[in-house]
Amino acid sequence: MNALARTMTAAGPSARAACSAACFMRNSGSGWSARAPTTETSTKRATPPAAAAATSARLPSRSTVAGLPPDEPVKRPYRSALRQERSRATRNEIVEAASRLFAEQGFGPTSIDAIAAAAGVGRATVFTSAGGKADLLRAAYELAVRGDDDPVPLGAREDARAILAEPDPHRLLGRYAEVIVGIGRRFGPLHETLRGAAQTDAELRAFFTGIGDERHRGGGRVVRAAAALGPLRAGLTVATATDLLWVLTDPGLHVQLVGRRRWSERRFGGWLADAMTGQLLPPH
Numbered sequence: 001m002n003a004l005a006r007t008m009t010a011a012g013p014s015a016r017a018a019c020s021a022a023c024f025m026r027n028s029g030s031g032w033s034a035r036a037p038t039t040e041t042s043t044k045r046a047t048p049p050a051a052a053a054a055t056s057a058r059l060p061s062r063s064t065v066a067g068l069p070p071d072e073p074v075k076r077p078y079r080s081a082l083r084q085e086r087s088r089a090t091r092n093e094i095v096e097a098a099s100r101l102f103a104e105q106g107f108g109p110t111s112i113d114a115i116a117a118a119a120g121v122g123r124a125t126v127f128t129s130a131g132g133k134a135d136l137l138r139a140a141y142e143l144a145v146r147g148d149d150d151p152v153p154l155g156a157r158e159d160a161r162a163i164l165a166e167p168d169p170h171r172l173l174g175r176y177a178e179v180i181v182g183i184g185r186r187f188g189p190l191h192e193t194l195r196g197a198a199q200t201d202a203e204l205r206a207f208f209t210g211i212g213d214e215r216h217r218g219g220g221r222v223v224r225a226a227a228a229l230g231p232l233r234a235g236l237t238v239a240t241a242t243d244l245l246w247v248l249t250d251p252g253l254h255v256q257l258v259g260r261r262r263w264s265e266r267r268f269g270g271w272l273a274d275a276m277t278g279q280l281l282p283p284h
Contacts, residue, residue, distance in 0.1 A: 091129045091139075092149055094119045098130070099140035103189035107137060107197035107204075134203055137194060141211065144187035154179075155218055169226040170277050170284060176222050177273035181265055184254025191251040212246075219245035226280060233282050244279045248272065 097118035101110045112133065116123045130136050146154055154160055163179070166172035198208035220242040226232070232241055253272075257263045263271075277284070 087129065088149065090119075090121065090125065092143070094121060094126055094130050095136060095139045095143055098133075098136040099144065099190055102137060102140060102193045107133065107193050108200075134201065134207075137190075137197065137204065138207060140190055141187065141194065141207075144190055145183055147182065147186060155221065164221065164225045166225075167229065169229045169281055172222070172226055172229070173276040173280065174273045177269055177276055180249045180272060181254070181269040184251045184258070184268075185265065188251045188254040188259060192255055195252075215249055216242065216246045219249060223280065231282060232280055236280065241280050245276065248275055248279070 094115065098110070098115045101114055101118060105114075110133070112123055112126055115136065116126045119126070121129075126136075130139055143149060159179075163172060163175045166175060194204065194208050194211075198205040220238075223232075223238055223241045223245055227238055227241075232238070254268065257271075258265060258268050
Protein backbone atom coordinates (compact mmCIF):
# COMPACT_ATOMS: atom_id res chain seq x y z
CA MET A 1 0.00 0.00 0.00
CA ASN A 2 1.57 3.37 -1.03
CA ALA A 3 1.53 6.58 0.98
CA LEU A 4 -1.59 7.98 -0.72
CA ALA A 5 -3.52 4.82 -0.01
CA ARG A 6 -2.48 4.83 3.62
CA THR A 7 -3.49 8.48 3.92
CA MET A 8 -6.93 7.87 2.38
CA THR A 9 -7.53 4.89 4.59
CA ALA A 10 -6.80 6.99 7.60
CA ALA A 11 -8.93 9.90 6.36
CA GLY A 12 -12.14 7.91 6.16
CA PRO A 13 -15.10 7.67 3.62
CA SER A 14 -15.64 11.44 3.13
CA ALA A 15 -12.14 12.03 1.91
CA ARG A 16 -12.29 9.04 -0.36
CA ALA A 17 -15.50 10.35 -2.01
CA ALA A 18 -13.97 13.79 -2.53
CA CYS A 19 -10.88 12.29 -4.13
CA SER A 20 -13.04 10.19 -6.46
CA ALA A 21 -14.86 13.32 -7.63
CA ALA A 22 -11.59 15.14 -8.20
CA CYS A 23 -10.15 12.22 -10.12
CA PHE A 24 -13.31 12.13 -12.30
CA MET A 25 -12.99 15.82 -13.18
CA ARG A 26 -9.28 15.44 -13.95
CA ASN A 27 -9.78 12.33 -16.11
CA SER A 28 -12.67 13.96 -17.98
CA GLY A 29 -10.45 16.90 -18.88
CA SER A 30 -7.79 14.58 -20.28
CA GLY A 31 -10.21 12.94 -22.69
CA TRP A 32 -11.13 9.86 -20.78
CA SER A 33 -14.64 8.51 -20.86
CA ALA A 34 -16.82 10.74 -18.72
CA ARG A 35 -18.42 8.10 -16.56
CA ALA A 36 -19.84 9.14 -13.21
CA PRO A 37 -18.06 7.67 -10.19
CA THR A 38 -19.72 4.79 -8.50
CA THR A 39 -20.14 4.99 -4.73
CA GLU A 40 -21.19 2.41 -2.27
CA THR A 41 -24.58 4.15 -1.89
CA SER A 42 -25.45 4.25 -5.68
CA THR A 43 -28.60 2.28 -6.62
CA LYS A 44 -28.53 2.87 -10.41
CA ARG A 45 -27.94 -0.27 -12.48
CA ALA A 46 -26.87 -0.70 -16.09
CA THR A 47 -29.57 -1.54 -18.63
CA PRO A 48 -29.36 -5.21 -19.71
CA PRO A 49 -28.30 -5.69 -23.37
CA ALA A 50 -31.62 -7.29 -24.38
CA ALA A 51 -33.67 -4.40 -22.96
CA ALA A 52 -31.41 -1.86 -24.64
CA ALA A 53 -31.90 -3.58 -27.98
CA ALA A 54 -35.67 -3.54 -27.56
CA THR A 55 -35.66 0.15 -26.69
CA SER A 56 -33.48 0.94 -29.69
CA ALA A 57 -35.86 -0.92 -31.98
CA ARG A 58 -38.75 1.28 -30.88
CA LEU A 59 -36.91 4.51 -31.57
CA PRO A 60 -36.68 6.09 -35.04
CA SER A 61 -33.34 5.73 -36.74
CA ARG A 62 -30.96 8.66 -37.01
CA SER A 63 -31.48 8.88 -40.76
CA THR A 64 -35.26 8.96 -40.38
CA VAL A 65 -35.17 11.77 -37.85
CA ALA A 66 -32.65 13.75 -39.89
CA GLY A 67 -34.65 13.37 -43.08
CA LEU A 68 -31.92 11.25 -44.69
CA PRO A 69 -32.53 8.09 -46.75
CA PRO A 70 -33.66 5.31 -44.40
CA ASP A 71 -31.12 2.85 -43.08
CA GLU A 72 -33.18 -0.01 -44.51
CA PRO A 73 -35.63 -0.21 -47.45
CA VAL A 74 -39.11 0.95 -46.47
CA LYS A 75 -41.66 -1.84 -46.74
CA ARG A 76 -44.39 -0.98 -49.27
CA PRO A 77 -48.04 -1.88 -48.65
CA TYR A 78 -48.64 -5.41 -49.82
CA ARG A 79 -50.74 -5.66 -52.93
CA SER A 80 -51.82 -8.98 -54.26
CA ALA A 81 -51.96 -9.17 -58.04
CA LEU A 82 -54.24 -12.18 -57.71
CA ARG A 83 -56.62 -10.22 -55.48
CA GLN A 84 -56.74 -7.36 -57.97
CA GLU A 85 -57.41 -9.77 -60.84
CA ARG A 86 -60.26 -11.40 -58.93
CA SER A 87 -61.75 -8.00 -58.13
CA ARG A 88 -61.54 -7.03 -61.79
CA ALA A 89 -63.17 -10.29 -62.88
CA THR A 90 -65.97 -9.84 -60.35
CA ARG A 91 -66.66 -6.33 -61.57
CA ASN A 92 -66.77 -7.50 -65.19
CA GLU A 93 -69.25 -10.25 -64.31
CA ILE A 94 -71.47 -7.73 -62.55
CA VAL A 95 -71.32 -5.27 -65.46
CA GLU A 96 -72.05 -7.99 -68.02
CA ALA A 97 -75.01 -9.24 -65.98
CA ALA A 98 -76.34 -5.70 -65.68
CA SER A 99 -75.91 -5.15 -69.42
CA ARG A 100 -77.96 -8.27 -70.25
CA LEU A 101 -80.74 -7.36 -67.86
CA PHE A 102 -80.86 -3.73 -68.97
CA ALA A 103 -81.17 -4.83 -72.60
CA GLU A 104 -83.84 -7.44 -71.82
CA GLN A 105 -85.93 -5.66 -69.18
CA GLY A 106 -85.07 -1.99 -69.48
CA PHE A 107 -83.39 0.30 -67.00
CA GLY A 108 -86.31 0.97 -64.66
CA PRO A 109 -87.53 -2.59 -64.04
CA THR A 110 -84.02 -3.97 -63.47
CA SER A 111 -83.14 -4.03 -59.77
CA ILE A 112 -79.80 -4.27 -57.99
CA ASP A 113 -81.00 -7.51 -56.41
CA ALA A 114 -81.64 -8.99 -59.86
CA ILE A 115 -78.20 -7.92 -61.06
CA ALA A 116 -76.57 -9.43 -57.97
CA ALA A 117 -78.41 -12.71 -58.48
CA ALA A 118 -77.47 -12.86 -62.17
CA ALA A 119 -73.82 -12.21 -61.35
CA GLY A 120 -73.81 -14.66 -58.43
CA VAL A 121 -72.73 -12.10 -55.84
CA GLY A 122 -74.27 -10.28 -52.90
CA ARG A 123 -76.07 -6.98 -53.15
CA ALA A 124 -73.30 -5.19 -51.24
CA THR A 125 -70.69 -6.51 -53.68
CA VAL A 126 -72.52 -4.85 -56.56
CA PHE A 127 -72.26 -1.45 -54.91
CA THR A 128 -68.64 -1.82 -53.78
CA SER A 129 -67.45 -3.20 -57.11
CA ALA A 130 -69.40 -1.14 -59.65
CA GLY A 131 -71.75 1.31 -57.93
CA GLY A 132 -75.46 1.93 -58.42
CA LYS A 133 -77.67 1.41 -61.46
CA ALA A 134 -76.60 4.56 -63.29
CA ASP A 135 -72.94 3.65 -62.73
CA LEU A 136 -73.60 0.16 -64.04
CA LEU A 137 -75.29 1.48 -67.17
CA ARG A 138 -72.31 3.72 -67.91
CA ALA A 139 -69.88 0.87 -67.27
CA ALA A 140 -71.93 -1.42 -69.52
CA TYR A 141 -71.74 1.18 -72.29
CA GLU A 142 -67.96 1.46 -72.03
CA LEU A 143 -67.52 -2.30 -72.00
CA ALA A 144 -69.81 -2.76 -75.01
CA VAL A 145 -68.25 -0.01 -77.12
CA ARG A 146 -64.66 -0.96 -76.41
CA GLY A 147 -65.23 -4.70 -76.46
CA ASP A 148 -63.06 -5.21 -73.35
CA ASP A 149 -62.28 -3.60 -70.02
CA ASP A 150 -59.12 -1.92 -71.25
CA PRO A 151 -59.46 1.76 -70.18
CA VAL A 152 -57.74 3.01 -73.35
CA PRO A 153 -60.38 4.74 -75.56
CA LEU A 154 -61.04 3.28 -78.99
CA GLY A 155 -59.71 6.36 -80.75
CA ALA A 156 -56.34 5.99 -79.02
CA ARG A 157 -55.83 2.34 -79.89
CA GLU A 158 -53.60 0.90 -82.56
CA ASP A 159 -56.52 -0.28 -84.73
CA ALA A 160 -57.94 3.24 -84.86
CA ARG A 161 -54.57 4.72 -85.79
CA ALA A 162 -54.21 2.13 -88.52
CA ILE A 163 -57.60 3.07 -90.00
CA LEU A 164 -56.77 6.77 -90.01
CA ALA A 165 -53.44 5.99 -91.68
CA GLU A 166 -55.17 4.11 -94.54
CA PRO A 167 -53.95 5.70 -97.83
CA ASP A 168 -57.16 5.07 -99.78
CA PRO A 169 -60.32 7.00 -98.70
CA HIS A 170 -62.72 4.26 -99.86
CA ARG A 171 -60.76 1.65 -97.93
CA LEU A 172 -60.61 3.98 -94.92
CA LEU A 173 -64.39 4.34 -94.80
CA GLY A 174 -64.86 0.62 -95.42
CA ARG A 175 -62.71 -0.26 -92.42
CA TYR A 176 -64.49 2.32 -90.31
CA ALA A 177 -67.80 0.70 -91.27
CA GLU A 178 -66.48 -2.63 -89.96
CA VAL A 179 -65.76 -1.02 -86.60
CA ILE A 180 -69.28 0.44 -86.46
CA VAL A 181 -70.81 -2.97 -87.19
CA GLY A 182 -68.93 -4.47 -84.23
CA ILE A 183 -70.03 -1.65 -81.92
CA GLY A 184 -73.64 -2.03 -83.07
CA ARG A 185 -73.55 -5.76 -82.35
CA ARG A 186 -72.30 -5.23 -78.79
CA PHE A 187 -74.00 -1.99 -77.91
CA GLY A 188 -77.13 -1.73 -80.05
CA PRO A 189 -79.71 -3.22 -77.62
CA LEU A 190 -78.16 -1.40 -74.66
CA HIS A 191 -78.18 1.83 -76.65
CA GLU A 192 -81.96 1.67 -76.91
CA THR A 193 -82.20 1.09 -73.15
CA LEU A 194 -80.00 4.09 -72.52
CA ARG A 195 -82.01 6.20 -74.92
CA GLY A 196 -85.20 5.36 -73.00
CA ALA A 197 -83.64 5.91 -69.57
CA ALA A 198 -82.35 9.31 -70.68
CA GLN A 199 -85.95 10.50 -71.07
CA THR A 200 -86.60 10.34 -67.32
CA ASP A 201 -83.16 10.60 -65.69
CA ALA A 202 -81.30 13.91 -65.99
CA GLU A 203 -77.92 12.35 -65.20
CA LEU A 204 -78.33 9.67 -67.84
CA ARG A 205 -79.69 12.24 -70.30
CA ALA A 206 -76.44 14.18 -70.01
CA PHE A 207 -74.48 10.95 -70.39
CA PHE A 208 -76.46 9.91 -73.47
CA THR A 209 -75.92 13.33 -75.05
CA GLY A 210 -72.21 13.03 -74.32
CA ILE A 211 -72.10 9.68 -76.10
CA GLY A 212 -73.55 11.27 -79.24
CA ASP A 213 -71.10 14.15 -79.04
CA GLU A 214 -68.19 11.76 -78.66
CA ARG A 215 -69.34 9.77 -81.69
CA HIS A 216 -69.60 13.02 -83.69
CA ARG A 217 -66.02 13.94 -82.78
CA GLY A 218 -64.79 10.50 -83.77
CA GLY A 219 -66.58 10.77 -87.12
CA GLY A 220 -64.99 14.15 -87.66
CA ARG A 221 -61.54 12.63 -87.36
CA VAL A 222 -62.44 10.06 -90.01
CA VAL A 223 -63.86 12.70 -92.36
CA ARG A 224 -60.77 14.89 -92.04
CA ALA A 225 -58.53 11.91 -92.71
CA ALA A 226 -60.53 11.06 -95.84
CA ALA A 227 -60.54 14.68 -97.02
CA ALA A 228 -56.76 14.80 -96.66
CA LEU A 229 -56.49 11.98 -99.21
CA GLY A 230 -58.68 13.60 -101.87
CA PRO A 231 -61.79 15.71 -102.46
CA LEU A 232 -65.09 14.99 -100.79
CA ARG A 233 -68.29 14.71 -102.80
CA ALA A 234 -68.97 17.88 -104.82
CA GLY A 235 -70.40 20.67 -102.69
CA LEU A 236 -69.88 18.78 -99.42
CA THR A 237 -68.09 20.50 -96.56
CA VAL A 238 -66.21 18.72 -93.81
CA ALA A 239 -68.83 19.86 -91.29
CA THR A 240 -71.75 18.47 -93.31
CA ALA A 241 -69.87 15.26 -94.06
CA THR A 242 -69.27 14.81 -90.33
CA ASP A 243 -72.99 15.23 -89.63
CA LEU A 244 -73.86 12.63 -92.26
CA LEU A 245 -71.35 10.16 -90.86
CA TRP A 246 -72.72 10.78 -87.37
CA VAL A 247 -76.19 9.71 -88.55
CA LEU A 248 -74.85 6.62 -90.33
CA THR A 249 -72.97 5.46 -87.24
CA ASP A 250 -75.97 5.61 -84.91
CA PRO A 251 -76.19 2.19 -83.16
CA GLY A 252 -79.95 2.37 -83.63
CA LEU A 253 -79.46 1.49 -87.31
CA HIS A 254 -77.96 -1.84 -86.32
CA VAL A 255 -80.91 -2.47 -84.00
CA GLN A 256 -83.43 -1.66 -86.73
CA LEU A 257 -81.87 -3.49 -89.68
CA VAL A 258 -80.10 -6.42 -88.00
CA GLY A 259 -82.17 -6.82 -84.85
CA ARG A 260 -85.65 -6.16 -86.23
CA ARG A 261 -85.45 -6.59 -89.99
CA ARG A 262 -83.16 -9.60 -89.63
CA TRP A 263 -80.41 -8.44 -91.95
CA SER A 264 -77.20 -10.38 -91.67
CA GLU A 265 -74.28 -8.45 -90.33
CA ARG A 266 -72.47 -9.00 -93.62
CA ARG A 267 -75.32 -7.39 -95.51
CA PHE A 268 -75.55 -4.55 -93.03
CA GLY A 269 -71.79 -3.95 -93.14
CA GLY A 270 -71.78 -3.85 -96.95
CA TRP A 271 -74.68 -1.42 -97.04
CA LEU A 272 -73.07 0.81 -94.41
CA ALA A 273 -69.76 1.00 -96.27
CA ASP A 274 -71.56 1.84 -99.53
CA ALA A 275 -73.65 4.49 -97.77
CA MET A 276 -70.58 6.11 -96.24
CA THR A 277 -68.58 6.25 -99.44
CA GLY A 278 -71.61 7.26 -101.53
CA GLN A 279 -72.51 10.14 -99.24
CA LEU A 280 -69.01 11.42 -98.57
CA LEU A 281 -66.88 10.69 -101.63
CA PRO A 282 -67.17 11.41 -105.36
CA PRO A 283 -68.08 8.48 -107.65
CA HIS A 284 -65.30 5.92 -107.66
